[in-house]
Amino acid sequence: MKTLVAVVLLTLICIVHRSAGSSGAHVVMSDGCCTAYxxxxxxxxxxKNMVMTPSxxxxxxxxxxTVCKKEVCVKLELDWAxxxxxxxxxxxxxxxxxxxxFNVFKCNEKKKSP
Incomplete structure (x- = not known):
């Protein structure tokens, strides 16, 4: 029983972590600073475009x-960035x-139905 609870708990943690990571990384405040990376x-x-955050x-x-108009914040300390x-x-x-x-792909996101 303890093993089942542990497996369920770990699965939930993975799901929450994955969903938070993908949506939280593209949060840019009105002052131009990032809140997640x-x-x-x-x-x-x-x-499509790359700019530095304000000093x-x-x-x-x-x-x-991105070509799909999503903003993703990446720390400048990363070599690849x-x-x-x-x-x-x-x-x-x-x-x-x-x-x-750069900018050679089309946005292939499906539009959400209302």
Whole structure:
């Protein structure tokens, strides 16, 4: 019986953790600071825009906007995030839209029915 309770409890914890991680990572406050962060890599082809949070925000972060218009906060301390930000800035250096490999995918989310 104790084993069953432990398994059920662990399953619930995993479900809550997974759902909180996916929705909480894209919370950007009106002042531009992030309240939650994602460590998951966003594929370059799905990145539409990348901007730094304002200088007064701690910790410093990058706000990644996807082709589906979701904002995901990523801590600047992550090596992959800094490298992708540099590549993105180089691809938009002439005030153009981001060039490949960025922004090449279409949003394939299904619209929710009312």
């Amino acid at each position: 994602s460590a998951a890599r966003v594929p370059k082809g799905r990145i 007064f925000c701690q910790p410093k972060a990058i706000v990644v906007t 800094r490298k992708v930000l540099e590549e993105f800035q180089n691809s938009t250096a002439n005030n153009n839209s981001p060039s490949a490999p």
